[in-house]
Amino acid sequence: MRFAPRALHPIAWWLWALALGAAALRTTNPFLLGLLMASAWIVVAARRPHAPWARSFGSFVRLGIAVIVVRLAIQILFGVRLPGRELFALPSVELPDWAAGVTLGGPVTAEALAAAFVEGLQLAVLLACVGAANSLASPYRLLRSMPAVLYELGVAVTVALSFAPQATVSAQRVREARRLRGRPSSGIGGLRGMAVPVLEIALERSLELAASMDSRGYGRRPTSTDGHGAGRRRVAQAATLVGALAATIGVYGVLDGAAPGGIGFPLLGIGVVLLVASFAFASARSPRTRYRPDPWRTPEWIAVGCGVAALAALVIASNVGVDGLHPTFNPLEMPAVPLLPALAILVAAAPAVVTPAVPVGGSQ
Numbered sequence: 001m002r003f004a005p006r007a008l009h010p011i012a013w014w015l016w017a018l019a020l021g022a023a024a025l026r027t028t029n030p031f032l033l034g035l036l037m038a039s040a041w042i043v044v045a046a047r048r049p050h051a052p053w054a055r056s057f058g059s060f061v062r063l064g065i066a067v068i069v070v071r072l073a074i075q076i077l078f079g080v081r082l083p084g085r086e087l088f089a090l091p092s093v094e095l096p097d098w099a100a101g102v103t104l105g106g107p108v109t110a111e112a113l114a115a116a117f118v119e120g121l122q123l124a125v126l127l128a129c130v131g132a133a134n135s136l137a138s139p140y141r142l143l144r145s146m147p148a149v150l151y152e153l154g155v156a157v158t159v160a161l162s163f164a165p166q167a168t169v170s171a172q173r174v175r176e177a178r179r180l181r182g183r184p185s186s187g188i189g190g191l192r193g194m195a196v197p198v199l200e201i202a203l204e205r206s207l208e209l210a211a212s213m214d215s216r217g218y219g220r221r222p223t224s225t226d227g228h229g230a231g232r233r234r235v236a237q238a239a240t241l242v243g244a245l246a247a248t249i250g251v252y253g254v255l256d257g258a259a260p261g262g263i264g265f266p267l268l269g270i271g272v273v274l275l276v277a278s279f280a281f282a283s284a285r286s287p288r289t290r291y292r293p294d295p296w297r298t299p300e301w302i303a304v305g306c307g308v309a310a311l312a313a314l315v316i317a318s319n320v321g322v323d324g325l326h327p328t329f330n331p332l333e334m335p336a337v338p339l340l341p342a343l344a345i346l347v348a349a350a351p352a353v354v355t356p357a358v359p360v361g362g363s364q
Contacts, residue, residue, distance in 0.1 A: 003299055003356035007049060010137035011145055012300035016043075017133035019307030020348055022251070024125040026314040027325045028118050031337045032345060033125050036310070039349035040125075040132040046352035048135050050360075056168040060131025064124025071120030076108050084111035084330055114329040145294055167202035174198050232281075239278040247271025303351040313344030 017040070024036050041057075048054045076090070081103055092105035174197050175185045183193060250268025317338060318325055327335030 005357045005359045007138070007141070007294075007358065008047070008136070008303060008351075008355055009145065009294045009296050009300045010139075010142040012296070012303045013136040014133045014142070015304045016307035016348075016351065017129045017136075019304070019311045020132075021126045021129035023307075023311040023314045023345070023348075024122055024129065026311070026318055027341070028122060029324055029327055029335050029337070030118055030121055031335065032314075032325070032341060033118070033121050035342060035345040036348070037125050037128050039310075039345060040128050042349045043352045044132050044135050047355060047358060049138070049358045051138070052169040052172065053139065054135045055172070057128070057131040057135040059168055059171070060127045060134070061124075063131075064127040067123050067127065068117060068120035071116050071123075072113060075112055075116035077105070078103060079112055079116060081106050082109055082112040082115065082330055084109035084332060087113070111330045111332045114332055118329070141294060167198055170198045170201040170205070174201070236278045236281050239274045239281075243271045243274030243278060245271070247275060299355045302354050306348050306350045306354075310345045310348040313341050317341045 020036055020040060024033060027033065041061075044057045048057070086107045086109050089107040090105040092103070095104060171194065174194050178185045178193060185194070246267045248271070250264055250266070250271055253264025253267060314325070317340065322338050322341065324336040324338040325341065
């Protein structure tokens, strides 16, 4: 199946990435987490558009590596001293009774480092999934696709969604300017000189974008001619709030295996129905038109389905008790790789092939 080159709908990429991130929360197997990271990497390499903001994936990966290093350092200095094969020992300090469970120094075992590494790797995969969504989905097209019921949050959403892409563009420009001036642009010295300018420029540009949207009437609604407009709007907002709470609790019930049974999928379904109904109601009453609206066609469904397939496979495998999803590290041994969840995770990389190619020269 071949499709003409075009940019995929930005919400489809975010749903795909969020499904991969949710799948990462269902396992602590380092091999499965590595497959999730590799799937995100493959799709970004194949479908990333030619735009400066699309280079943010590498920044999120480097941030994930820093998270792993920090997690290992915390384990070495303050972590729980698990029994096992001792690698080295640090000078220890006796702590008062009110600090029970916290240690300062002491023996460091391979089992404790392995458990800390997996915890850091899980968070690094989550960051990589968010970075993949930022690299694949244009923040400007994502804002255009926002449902009408969320227009009032447009300024805050603009700042939040455009900050990471703007920070990536600003970092490239500041690095190039420092290189031309003969100043360090890499390492600790370069990071110390670039951090404040990059954050300041990214936040300033995000606020400028939000201000320009506000000055053009973004989020404004026409005056209702009947007396029921305000009441209907409040009903739609209440349905959005209740749907968001139900969906949040439902997602917790689906992702957390220790949650009470029977609350996950029902609440998630109720929340999704309420959100879709409120979005459809608000959008039907909105007279706004869009220039070049983003279509939602078969490739979008395929991309979302590939991410949901990986999440569903891990949820089902966890519920039926498939071995290898949560390996133990005491005693330390090579964890087994469950075959079916691994194959389902590989399906998440299919959008690199089955979705339309990026238009040549199009920054989107």
